[in-house]
Amino acid sequence: MTAGSTDRVAVFDRERPRLLAVAFRILGSDADAQDVVQDAWTRYVRADADEIRNVQAWLTTVVTRLCLDLLRRSREEPRRPEDLPPAPGGDDPEDVALLAGELTAAFTVVVEALTPPQRVALILHDVFGAPFDEIAHILGTTEGSAKKLASRARGRVRGTPRPDVESGEARRVVGAFMQAARQGDVDGLVEVLHPDVLRTADPQVLRPGAPQRVQGIEAVVEETRAMRASARRARLAVIDGRPGIAVGPGPLAALVFTIADGLIVHYDVIADPRRLALLHIED
Template sequence: MALRFERDRPRLRAVAYRILGSLSEADDALQDAWLRADRADTSDVANPSGWLTTVVARVCLNMLRARAGRREDPLDDAAPVPRPGGGSADPEEEAQLADSVGIALLIVLDTLGPAERLAFVLHDMFDVPFDDIAALLGKTPAATRQLASRARRRVRGVPAPEADTPRRRRAVDAYLAATRGGDFDALVSLLHPDVVLRADAAVVPTPEPVVMSGREPVARGAMASMARARSAAVVLVDGVPGIATAAHGRLGVVLRFTFGGDGLITGIDVAAEPERLAALDLTGAGVS
C-alpha cells in the first residue's frame, strides 16, 4: 500500500487540491490520509487506487465541513502558507496550480457546499462513479447526481439576459488585464471621468468604507491591488460579469461594475465583508 500511495501521490494530490483549493491543505490532507491508510487493514482491498482516493476524499470532506463552520479571513496572495513543522507551501507552485485548474473554477467551487463540491470534483474531474461518491457522502446515487448537476450549472454559469453582456465581459476582461499588468493608461481608458469606487472597510482594511471618485484616483487605487489581481478571475456576479479573487482557494474580494451608455465603467463596488460575499450569487463566466 505504501508503494501504491507513492505511485498515486500526484493524482491524490490533484484530487485534494481541487476539493480544497489550497496547496498547503491538500498536502496536509495527504499526510492525514496516509496515516489512516497505514493503520487500516487493507488485505481485502481489491482496488487500492480507488480505495486511496476514497480515503483522501473523506479527509478533504471533513476539512471542508470544518472550514464551513468557521469561515476564515482570506490570506495575503504573496504570503507563504504556514505548514506544520515550520515549512510553507510554495506560492509560485500554488499560483501555477491555480492557473492550471482555472482561478474562476476555484472561486466558484468555494461557493459550493461540501457535498456539492466533492460530488462535482470526484465525478466530473476524476471519473469516480456516483455509486462510490454516494457511499462516501451517505446519500443515494440519485441524490449524488443531483448534487453534481447543481454544481455543474453553477460552474458553467448563465449570464443575465442583457444585450450588453458580451461588451461588458470584454470591458471587465480588459480591466483585469490592465490591473494585472500595471497598465495605468489602459485602465484609465476603461473608466468614465466621473467613475465612483466604493469598497468595504474589510478590503483595505480601514475603520470605515472607502469611497473615491474620478478615473485617475480610481485607477491608482486599482494599481495598488496588482498582487491581489494575480489570484483574480472574471466570474458572473448575480448574472453580470464581475471579478472575484481567491487567495489559496478562499473567496476574498468581489468587484461589481456598473456601466454607462458609452460602455465605460461608471461604478465599482468592492465587497469583502463575509455577510456581503455570502449574499452574492457567483457562477462561472459563461459568456463569450
C-alpha cells in the first residue's frame, strides 16, 4: 500500500461515521446506508486527488447523490410494505430548522412520505446543519429552490400527527428508563418500553458494525443492559424543550424520546457532532 492510499484510508475512516449517519437518515436502512458508503469509498479511491479540494464536502456530495439515485429507483420499483420501516402510531414557509429532537419524532414518516429531494434538503439542513448553498450544489439546483424543498418537507412533517404527551409524564418515563438502564433492570425497562420500540442511533456512539436501527423490546433491552457503563454517565436533561438524556461531559451523546400512553415508542441516540451542535440542552 502506497503512502497516498494509506492517507486515503485514514481520511475515509475518519469520515465514515458521519457518512453512514447521513446515508441512514436519508434512506432509513442500515443495509442501504452501508452499501452507499462502500460505493462512495470505491469512487474516492478511483478519483483524482488533485481535483478534490474539500474531501468532506466531496464525500458528502457523492454519498448524498448515491442516496438520491437509490431513492429514485425505489420510487420506480416501490418496496414491499414489509421492507419499509414501520411508522409510529401544506406548506410551511417558516425558514426555521426543526432540529433533531422534533424531526426524530417523525423520522419514519419522513422516510415514507417525502420526495427524494425534499428528504435530502430537510435532513442535510435541519438534522446536520448543512448550508443551503451546499445542498443546492448536491441537488443541482438553486439555493432558493433548496430552501423551498426543505420548507415544504418541514411543513409536511409538522402536519403529521404525533403523540401529545404531558411533560410531567414524559419526565417520569424518561427518568424511569435511565434508572433501569443504570441498574441493568430488565423489569424496569420492560415497564417503560413499547413492545415494538424503535431505537435509532448515530454510528459515533455504536461499536463498529452495530446497526443504527434496532427494533423490538427484547433487542433494545439486551443492548441497553450491555451499555450499563455508559448509562452511569447519563443525566436527565431538557433537549429542545422536551425531556431527554445527556451522556457524558460535553455531552458525548443525547437521547431524545417519543412517548405515547406512558411508553417509549422510539428514541434516538444523537452523537454526530454536527447534530449535537444543533441541540439546545439544559440540565
